[in-house]
Amino acid sequence: MELDNAKKVLEVRHLKQYFNVGKRDEVKAVDDISFDIYEGETFGLVGESGSGKTTTGRAIIHLYRPTSGSIKFNGQEIIGLKDHQKMQQFRRDMQMIFQDPYASLNPRMKVKDIVAEGIDINHLAKSDADRSKQVADLLATVGLNRDHASRYPHEFSGGQRQRIGIARALAVQPKFIIADEPISALDVSIQAQVVNLLKKLQRERKLTYLFIAHDLSMVKYISDRIGVMHYGRMLEVGTSDEVYNHPLHDYTRSLLSAVPVPDPEFERTRTQIKYDPKYEDGSKKRELVEIVPHHFVQCSQDEIPMYRERAEKMGLSVKELG
Amino acid sequence: MQSNETILKVNHLKINFNTYAGTVKAIRDVSFDLKKGETLAIVGESGSGKTVTTRSIMGLLANNAVVEGGSIQFHGKDVLKMSQKDLEGLRGAKIAQIFQDPMTSLDPTMRIGRQIAEPLMVHRGVKKEKAMSQALEMMKLVGITDAENRINDYPHQFSGGMRQRIVIAIALINYPEILIADEPTTALDVTIQAQILNLMRELQDKISTSIIFITHDLGVVAGMADRVAVMYAGKIVEYGTVDEIFYNPKHPYTWGLLSSMPTLDTHSEELASIPGTPPDLLDPPKGDAFAPRNPYALKIDTEKQPPFFKVSNTHYAATWLLHPDAPQVTPPKQIIERQKKFAEMQREAAAKNQHHQIEEEEEQQ
Structure with missing residues (x-):
């Protein structure tokens, strides 16, 4: 993808999401992160549990009220948005697919009502017949059939439930979908089916994805660009090939060296890189700095030369200082 | 480290579950053996029967389970025919298990030192003080930092990775002959997972236990297993050495599993996926259970179950x-x-060794 001319759909600046602010047990779940997502791309967010990746997704879609910072969606500031109509439009444009297909569908609602809930709220159906037709179309889109509409969630397998969750998200014709670990609860053979479905929908509907996951090989496969999070901070951002083939931050290197690979020869010779979080201590102010064009690393001013040298050693053309 | 001595032999095991909806045929004729000091990985999707198989080895089957046939030979004795008392002598002493979820497999109200020492006191009659000092040694062995000060802590004071180390310490304190690890790292992050897997490999070298490793993650299998058995719908469909399964798989299900996982080098537009879902074991299909999802299925697959065909001395599909x-x-x-x-x-x-057996295998290629 040509990043220089791409349109930014989402601009996150200095986003902070703290919990229990001012109390003894204050948690800085997301601590001053900034990144952009371009139109039509898949941005993968990786990190270990507790790194703040899910909180970031939830803060963006406004399930939480961010502590501070700015989130612009198509140029419109979302934090503190008071205009009811604009807010409703935002909620239509941005939808979410949840991790656990067993917990994210109401067990007492029929599939057609689950899928059509957004249609009803936004008054998108002209008549009952239109509503049924839209539901049937959505189910067909995600690979289910119209007979499934009158069943309850417990009658479906995990993969099918996740398809229902995807149909629900698509019902309001969103432009942007946040998928929070959408496949980690599924079996390997079913994971590939769901990932292929998500990719197909993206091509057909020109969707933009924020894909949150801890399975690094899957994130690498599905994403155009990747952000690596740790302790609530964004440590590295770049195209997925760049981040995986030429990781600059020590944490990214350590994380990648721990990914199990289905190749016994590789596994026998693998060495795991230990991580020393000295590049994250609180004593210095650190921000994302563009070391190689479109490849950012969180560092302080005096660490920049080290990363530039590291990138040069890898044979990358570092960004002009300016 | 590894020897040819077989310590566990599972023969034609068949297990059904009686449910209100009918009889679920969860294990349909499973046979395998486990050699001393080796790691056997059992891979398969949820519902393929991998957990039920190992639970039957531990004598931990649910009340509605019926063993329809087969035997599990451990040192010449059939585990399935043992009395409760004999089983209690086996569990935690000769055969130990690490469960999937370290958050729920520890007693939240018992100090961890005591939990680690308990199997020693129960099975060996070791006095409390001595058991506690051995527990401390074990904590150090599994890499719990500052063990002296933490021996009296409760499980909630530890992180997920540390809790799984405690679970491993409990499982290993009696130096069991067989360690059953049921998805031991699935609930953990990759970096912690790598640490725990390294730990298990090290400990296996030290106390030469055999490991049955259950997982659905083929990446983990590649790094841990000596031999691999692939299960589908209550049957083993292919088994062989780790190299044979990963580099020379013969069963279309194994093909599907291996190609549906993206590696860090996968670039194709679409992932190879296995269409459909696993069969309902209330009424298993007549022929090969994988046939409806198998693009390579032959006509005979829908009629007759395939027997094992020999690929090499160690590899059958x-x-x-x-x-x-x-x-x-x-x-x-x-x-x-x-x-x-x-x-x-x-x-x-x-080329390395002119052993004629290897040449024979190559001819088969």
Whole structure:
């Protein structure tokens, strides 16, 4: 993808999401992160549990009220948005697919009502017949059939439930979908089916994805660009090939060296890189700095030369200082 | 480290579950053996029967389970016929298990030192003080930092990775002959997972226990296993050494599993996926259970269950494709790549030692 001319759909600046602010047990779940997502791309967010990746997704879609910072969606500031109509439009444009297909569908609602809930709220159906037709179309889109509409969630397998969750998200014709670990609860053979479905929908509907996951090989496969999070901070951002083939931050290197690979020869010779979080201590102010064009690393001013040298050693053309 | 002594032999195991909806045929004729000091990985999707198999080895089957046939031989005794008392002497002493979820497999109200020492006191009659000092040694062995000060802490004071270390310490304190690890790292982050897997490998070298490793993550299998058994719908469909399964798989289900996982080098527009879902074991299909999802299925697959065909002395696969009369099929692209690597590895091995057996295997290629 040509990043220089791409349109930014989402601009996150200095986003902070703290919990229990001012109390003894204050948690800085997301601590001053900034990144952009371009139109039509898949941005993968990786990190270990507790790194703040899910909180970031939830803060963006406004399930939480961010502590501070700015989130612009198509140029419109979302934090503190008071205009009811604009807010409703935002909620239509941005939808979410949840991790656990067993917990994210109401067990007492029929599939057609689950899928059509957004249609009803936004008054998108002209008549009952239109509503049924839209539901049937959505189910067909995600690979289910119209007979499934009158069943309850417990009658479906995990993969099918996740398809229902995807149909629900698509019902309001969103432009942007946040998928929070959408496949980690599924079996390997079913994971590939769901990932292929998500990719197909993206091509057909020109969707933009924020894909949150801890399975690094899957994130690498599905994403155009990747952000690596740790302790609530964004440590590295770049195209997925760049981040995986030429990781600059020590944490990214350590994380990648721990990914199990289905190749016994590789596994026998693998060495795991230990991580020393000295590049994250609180004593210095650190921000994302563009070391190689479109490849950012969180560092302080005096660490920049080290990363530039590291990138040069890898044979990358570092960004002009300016 | 590894020897040829077989310590566990599972023969034609069949287990049904009686449910209100009917009889679920969860294990349909499973046989395998476990050698001293080796790691056998059992891989498969949820519902394929991998957990039920190991639970039957531990004598931990649910009340509605019926063992329909088969035997589990451990030191010449059939575990399935043992009394509760004999089983209690086995569990935690000779055969120990690490469960999937470290958050729920510890007692939240008991100090961890006591929990680690308990199997010693129960099975060996070790006095409390001595047991506690051995527990402390074990805590150090599994890498719990500052063990002296933490021995009296409760489980909630530890992180997920540390809790799984505690679970491993409990399982290993009696130096069991068999360790059953049921998805031991699935609930953990990759970096912690790598630490725990390294730990298990180290400890296996130290106390030469055999490990049955259950997982659905083929990446983990590649790094841990000596031998691999692939299960589908209550049956083993293919087994062999780790290299044979990863580089020379013969069963279309194994092909599907291997090619549906993206590696860090996968670039294709679409992932190879296995269509459909696993069969309902209330009423298992007549022929090969994988046939409805198998693009390579032959007519006979829907009629008759395939027997095991021999690929090498250590490698067997239950697919009609290996029958001499079966048509030649081209496996998925990713699998062909893997087979090329296998042929290369075999050539290298043959070049290294002029052992005639290896040459024979190569001829079969």
